Amino acid sequence: MNPDTLIVGGGIVGCAIARALTKEGRRVVLLERGEIGREASWAAAGILAPIHLADSPPSLAELCLAGALLYPPLVEELRGETDIDVEYRPSGLLMPGRDGAQTLLPHVAQVRSHRMTRALAAAATRYGADLRPHCEVTGFLRVPGRITGVKTTRGDILAEETVVAAGAWSGELLKSVGVDLAVRPVRGQMVLLEGPPYLVKHILLKGDRYVVPRADGPLLLGSTTEDVGFDKRVTAAGVAGILSAALEIAPVLAELPIVQTWAGLRPATPDRLPYLGRPPDLSGLVLATGHFRNGILLAPITAALIADLIAGRTLPIDLSPFRVDR
Numbered sequence: 001m002n003p004d005t006l007i008v009g010g011g012i013v014g015c016a017i018a019r020a021l022t023k024e025g026r027r028v029v030l031l032e033r034g035e036i037g038r039e040a041s042w043a044a045a046g047i048l049a050p051i052h053l054a055d056s057p058p059s060l061a062e063l064c065l066a067g068a069l070l071y072p073p074l075v076e077e078l079r080g081e082t083d084i085d086v087e088y089r090p091s092g093l094l095m096p097g098r099d100g101a102q103t104l105l106p107h108v109a110q111v112r113s114h115r116m117t118r119a120l121a122a123a124a125t126r127y128g129a130d131l132r133p134h135c136e137v138t139g140f141l142r143v144p145g146r147i148t149g150v151k152t153t154r155g156d157i158l159a160e161e162t163v164v165a166a167g168a169w170s171g172e173l174l175k176s177v178g179v180d181l182a183v184r185p186v187r188g189q190m191v192l193l194e195g196p197p198y199l200v201k202h203i204l205l206k207g208d209r210y211v212v213p214r215a216d217g218p219l220l221l222g223s224t225t226e227d228v229g230f231d232k233r234v235t236a237a238g239v240a241g242i243l244s245a246a247l248e249i250a251p252v253l254a255e256l257p258i259v260q261t262w263a264g265l266r267p268a269t270p271d272r273l274p275y276l277g278r279p280p281d282l283s284g285l286v287l288a289t290g291h292f293r294n295g296i297l298l299a300p301i302t303a304a305l306i307a308d309l310i311a312g313r314t315l316p317i318d319l320s321p322f323r324v325d326r
Contacts, residue, residue, distance in 0.1 A: 003029040003130070005310065006150055006159040008137050008173070009166035010034075012041040012113065012296055013288055015120035015131075016303035017163055022127035024307060029159070030129060031152060033136040033169075037117035040167050043190060043264025044296050045212050045222050046113040047203055049093060049105070051293055056272050059321035060294075063274075063301060066317060070300035071109065081123040087112040087215060094202040096249060110203060110212055113296045120299070137166075140177050140285075147177065147284040161310055163286045168230070168267040170275075170289040179279050179324060183290045185230050185265035188223040189238035191246075193256040195219050200250060209245035211253070219253065221246040224263075234261045268292045276305060276322035286310065287324060 005021055007014045010032025018030045030036075048071055050056065050064045075088045093108035125131055132154075141149040141156055149158040164170050168185035200213040212220040224238045239261055247254055267290050269275070274290040288306050291298050301317075308315050320326075 001027070002149075002158045003027045004160050005029075006031065006157060006162045008150065008162065008164045009170070009289070010036040010121070010131065010133060011039055011165065011167055012037065012117040012120065012299040013167075013291065013302050014163075014165035015117055015124055016299040017165060017288060017306050018124035018129040018131070019120050019127065020303040020307040021310065022124050022129040024311065026310075028124070028129040029157060030124070030131045031135045031137055031150070031157075032131070032133045034134065036121050036131060036133050037114060040264045040266055040295060041117045042114045043188065043262055044113040045190070045210065045220050046111045046116070046296050047093070047108070047205075047210065047212060048110060048297050049108040050297065051205070051208055051210075057321065059318075060273055062317065063322075064294060064297055067294075067298045067301040068109075070304065071111070074300050075111075078119045078123055081126055082119045084115055084119040084122060086116045086119050089215060091213065092202040093205055095205050104202065108203060111296065112214070116296065116299075137173060142177060145281065145283060147282060159284075161284060161286060163288055163306060163310075165288040167289060167291075167295070168265045170267065170287070177282065177285070179282065179285070179287075181275055181287070181290065181324060182270050183267050183275070184227070186268040186292070187226040187228050187231060187263050188266055188293075189226075189234055189242060189263045190223055190261065191221040191239055191242050191258060192260040193219045193221065193253060194259045195253070195256045199252065204249050206245065206249050209242065209249065211246055211250055218259065219256070221253075230265060232263045232265060234263050238263070266292050266295070271326075273322055273326075274298065274302070275324050276302065277309065277319040277324075279324045
């Protein structure tokens with residue numbers, strides 16, 4: 001039996017959409033070219049607040065606020081649906097300023113992004129979603145004016161709706177059907193330190209560099225913003241820059257050992273806004289991509305909006321700022 005909805009992309013956004021749709025009784029197949037949740041969602045810091053929101057359009061602020069409000073009830077639901085602790089913590093965010101001044105945002109929370117993705121995937125599977133890792137989409141099936149499914153390395157799949165949530169790879173994938181998405185990969189390198197619990201109490205943010213303390217002791221340091229294409233290599237310059245900024249923010253970190261380094265590819269757009277909704281003149285296709293640095297934060301609200309859109313319900317947020325032809 002063909003699914004009602006195909007989801008292309010197994011990151012946190014795709015898994016959140018799969019859970020939302022299957023919870024409403026839709027038959028969903030999710031396709032991921034690699035492992036579920038092992039690209040940008042695995043690499044992310046999991047800060048549930050936008051960075052540099054003051055420089056972003058008001059429509060992004062509205063979307064981010066809605067996303068943050070959905071997290072506490074979603075985490076509670078996931079506790080009942082899975083045995084995965086996503087480690088959601090309202091640890092607060094401290095921004096060191098000039099002359100020793102500090103700004104504390106006490107309600108900013110964090111989550112272990114890779115655990116959150118795993119929990120959403122597990123919940124979606126529990127509700128009946130068919131998640132297929134290592135199944136690469138190579139093209140789309142179509143009739144004039146409509147997408148009818150996808151071509152994959154395992155054969156063709158038909159569906160009423162196809163949702164593209166493939167992150168940095170979305171633009172390349174959609175070229176074949178004439179949808180021009182200005183999505184590009186932007187590399188973010190990360191460093192993990194080993195530390196005792198509560199050495200740092202709050203998330204620390206200065207500019208676009210941060211220190212995220214985990215409950216069990218590790219400290220996550222990030223991040224770079226590099227236009228290097230689909231290159232996920234960690235570099236000496238990237239790590240050096242992260243460490244230098246982290247030690248300026250919190251000198252107490254100087255003697256802590258480095259546990260791990262990695263990099264992920266964020267899906268960036270020219271105006272920092274994601275693409276959400278249907279492209280013009282092409283039915284059967286829904287876009288949910290281009291979340292850049294806010295993918296973890298925006299996954300729940302994106303899933304709710306896409307579920308509403310597919311079900312034909314009135315949307316609580318105007319999607320016109322996020323249309324593909326904006």
